[in-house]
Amino acid sequence: MKIVTSLSFQGQCREAFEFYAKVLGGKITAAHSYGEAPPDMPINDPKYKNWLMHCWLEVGDQALMGADMDVGWARNIDKPKNGFDVTLHTENKAEAQRWFDQLSEGGKPVMPFAEAFWSPGFGSLIDRFGVPWMINVIPSADWRPPPG
Secondary structure: OOOOOOEEEOOHHHHHHHHHHHHHOOOOEEEEEEHHOOOOOOOOOOOHHHOOEEEEEEEEEEEEEEEEOOOOOOOOOOOOOOOOOOHHHHHOHHHHHHHHHHHHOEEEEEEEEEEEEEEEEEEEEEEOOOOEEEEEEEOOOOOOOOOO
């Protein structure tokens, strides 16, 4: 089984996934626009022809899925995303810091990347596309939290 997070956008899916591929070192393996769909599809308005109805980003053995949605067919798509985070875990603190810094560009850090009582590095942010992220360093067996 593979559990995959699917992210929804309003016309920025391609830009977001190209950004995520660059930051995370992944590869977009599918990007299908509404304009490529058969004419009998329910969403065939020409203004959506370049919006993506399906995008798939492979990063190692993990993946993110995405699509562009509009308010008529995706309730609350125009509201801030909440109730979830895309979470990245690594044993490499420098890699985690790089992810945090790059994903924060044009976005908003929520919790600055720093040592925490459970991790040598943790931070959370909302990227420039409105997607919430948490970045976590998996501690080594000999890591100890900072003195309280």
